[in-house]
Amino acid sequence: MSSAGKKKQAPPDRVVPIQRLQKTMEKTATPFVEKHGSDSPPDPVSPDTDPRPSWGMPDYPDAERLGHAIRAYLARVTMGAAADGLSSSFLNWWMRLASSPEKQRWLLEKMARHAVALGQPHPQAPPDRAILPPKHDDRFDAPEWQHWPFDLIQRNFRLTQRWWHEATNNPDGMPRRDDRIVSLVARQMLDMVSPSNGLWTNPEVIAQTMREGGGNLIRGAQYLLEDWQREISGEPPIGAENYMPGRDVAVTPGKVVFRTHLLELIQYAPQTDSVAAEPIMIVPAWIMKYYILDLSPENSLVRFLVRNGFTVFMISWRNPDTADRDLGLSDYLDAVGQALDAIGAIMPDTQVHAVGYCLGGTLLSAKAAQMARDKDQRLKTMTLFATQTDFEDPGESQLLINEHNVTFLEHLMSGQGYLDTKQMVDAFKILQSRDSIWPQYVSDYLMGRRHSMTDLAAWSADATRLPYRMQSEYLRHIVLDNELAQGRYEVGGTAVKISDISVPMFCVLAFDDYVAPWQSVYKLHLLTNADLTFVLTSGGHIDGIVSDPEKDGALYQIAAAPDKARHEMPEDWRVKTPVMAGSWWPELAIWLRHHGGGSRNPPPMGTVTGQTSPLTDAPGTYVFQR
Incomplete structure (x- = not known):
């Protein structure tokens, strides 16, 4: 099945084992159609149409389940990477x-x-x-x-x-x-x-050992034991308790004004007498808790935008569990549409500045393409942070994504219904072990000096799970087959094309991004004729986006992208574009104002009655799901 309602039968060797496994789990799993009212997975491939040779072997369900269990176990051991x-x-x-x-x-x-x-x-x-x-x-x-x-x-x-x-x-x-x-x-x-x-x-x-007579090694051994105990018990790393959402981070005042099974929509309280005419809706990646953009007050993009006179709405995704195994990309696309509907109920007849970060940006791009196809004109502009739309040249985090590894990963996910938090966090750490593993090992366990916890490090430890069906669809259709970039990705049974998007676009690229390499993100200008502005910032996938204007050391380059008919190599664009000192956040505020429609009085916080009435204070409840 395709990502958003596309009923496309996958090759038999990909579908049959998983569907047979699902049959064995019917007694313990609630059918998706009963729980969510959405389409059920496609029927298994008929043996009569299976092109694979049978080799004269009978069907052994028990052996098949055993084989699946073995592959799932191996996938857990290797964190989803196929050794062969x-x-x-x-x-x-x-x-x-x-x-x-x-x-x-x-x-x-x-x-x-x-x-x-x-x-x-x-x-x-x-x-x-x-x-x-x-x-x-x-x-x-x-x-x-x-x-x-x-x-x-x-x-x-x-x-x-x-x-x-x-x-x-x-x-x-x-x-x-x-x-x-x-x-x-x-x-x-x-x-x-x-x-x-x-x-x-x-x-x-x-x-250090000679100065302390080995005291540093004794402390290091104590730290190692403490970290090991926290690891096996599932507790967050030491110091993370000092950065609790709603108390230390994610403290920008606001209300949850809309809630579904998949998301909570937060509306932030105005902090100026007048606000921009159009609100901002932020779609974060579901791989991360939303408060990466609302960390400590000095590191909060949300706070910066609100203080600069913008009405900000934020999607806070649910942390899925086994019961959500059948949530697919279509459900996430529909959720973005539901958030737009809720904003429309609070601010009728008003267009929206849509912002997407990482996978949230990829999701937003597909949604914007769908809206353009369907003549839905609710978007005023679109902003993308570290977002790939063309996966032909993947980053290091996606190098091991091939047909073999995706199938291996599906065996892992099918047993537990999701991709586990620890498996994702460990994979990202290994990719950047020089910066994220070994310095901490030397500092904590050899030098005997506890590394300091930061709001960013605490957020990184507060990761989420990914539903089995959604992750499988994303890896196969968006990454492996690159359907979105090629105009073959179907939403509602019909393909969408990024080239249909005509609203102005603001695209932030991070120079040291190993997840979404900036040269790959830059390819967006080949996919659209929209008014496109590129910002290349120093830093990586996270610290390049979290760019406090009060801190020194950040650099960025900003310029309009070349038009689609006049391709310019990314390095050529970078060399000719002036380098600016400071944060790029003020540039975003200026750009949004330039493409906005003036000012207005602040809108109400939700509606008095109905589905968009205030439910609870920000940061809501989904952010606390573990």
């Missing part, structure tokens, strides 16, 4: 390298040059980029690393790192995705054995 899929990528790389004598010779020469450079005294080392640390690598900045033997250790590691980078990149004839997978895994393995992570190879740790 990785093996095939590495085998492909090895075969390509083995059949490329010129590459082998070049790598041997590189190794010899590295050995010569390593044998020279450090001050006389040639300015070979092979010895320079990778971007953002500050592991060896301390003065202790410049003294023997640690200068030799860290230089050797850097040379090894560079050599493996060269060895795993660009083998002759190797598919680019396999190339990037092998390079990513090799980098993760090297980061794991970095000398900065070792007790006897890190001079900072050795010096």
Whole structure:
């Protein structure tokens, strides 16, 4: 079944095992049609039409269930990554390298040059980029690393790192995705054995241990035990209790004015005498709690917009459980429509500035394309934060998304009905282990210094689950098949096209984004002829978007995108666009005002009666679901 009501029969090897498993769960699972009133999954593929050879084997339901259970268990162990899929990528790389004598010779020469450079005294080392640390690598900045033997250790590691980078990149004839997978895994393995992570190879740790007589290691062992106990009991990390929604974060005043099974709609109280004529509706990703955009007051985009005279509505998604296994992308698309209806009841005959973040932006793009197709003119503008609409060039977080791994992940999700919070958080941490795992390991467990908890780190630990059906549809139709970018994604039985969207668009790209690479997000200008403004900000997928105007250090570039007929490479656009210091948030406020319709008195907080009457104070109830 397609994402939004499209009844498209998937290949039999994809559908039959899952549907047979669902039959075995009928006694314990509430049918989706009874609970939500939506369409049920398609009928199983008829054996008469199954193109696969039967090999003369009878149907063994018990064996099939056992096989599914084994695959689901393996998926849990590997966090959804199929080990044989990785093996095939590495085998492909090895075969390509083995059949490329010129590459082998070049790598041997590189190794010899590295050995010569390593044998020279450090001050006389040639300015070979092979010895320079990778971007953002500050592991060896301390003065202790410049003294023997640690200068030799860290230089050797850097040379090894560079050599493996060269060895795993660009083998002759190797598919680019396999190339990037092998390079990513090799980098993760090297980061794991970095000398900065070792007790006897890190001079900072050795010096601290000598100063304290081992006290730092005793504290580190205590911290490790405490963290392990919290991990197995499902408790949040230490310090997260200091950032509770409604008390420390998500404190912008407002009311929940609308609630369905899938969302709560928060309307924030006005803080100015007059407000912009059109409200803002924010659609966050359902993979995250909404308050990433309403953290501590100084880090709150919501607070910034309200203080600048905008009426802001925020969607707070439900944290699904096993009973929500059959919620699909169509349900999330319908929920956005219901939120627009609720806003229309509070502010009749008024267009809306729609804002989407990450997956919420992808969902909003599909919804906006549907509205454009159906001549629904309720959107005034559309703003996208770190949002991919074309998945041809995925980020590192999506490198392992292929047919094999998606099927493997479906076995994992089908048993529990969702993709678990821990599985997602751990996967993202592993992708950025150099920044998110090993520095904390060294600081907490070797140096004996508890890393400080922040509002952003506490939010990151407060992740959500993803419904089985929705996640499967998203991975297959949006990511694997790239249907949205190609104009083949169906909503309500008919394909939608981003090219139909004509409202002005404001698109924020983050330079160091590994989830939605900015060069991939930039492709949006090839999909639409709308008035499109790009903002390229410093930082990554999260810290590039959370950009407090009061803090120094942020940079951004802003310029109109080239029109669709005149393609301009992303690097060319970046080089010619001036760099500005500060946060891009004020630019968004200016742009919204420019495309708005003036000012008005603040609207009421919900309606007196009906479905949009105030229900409870912000941040609502769904944000507390664990």
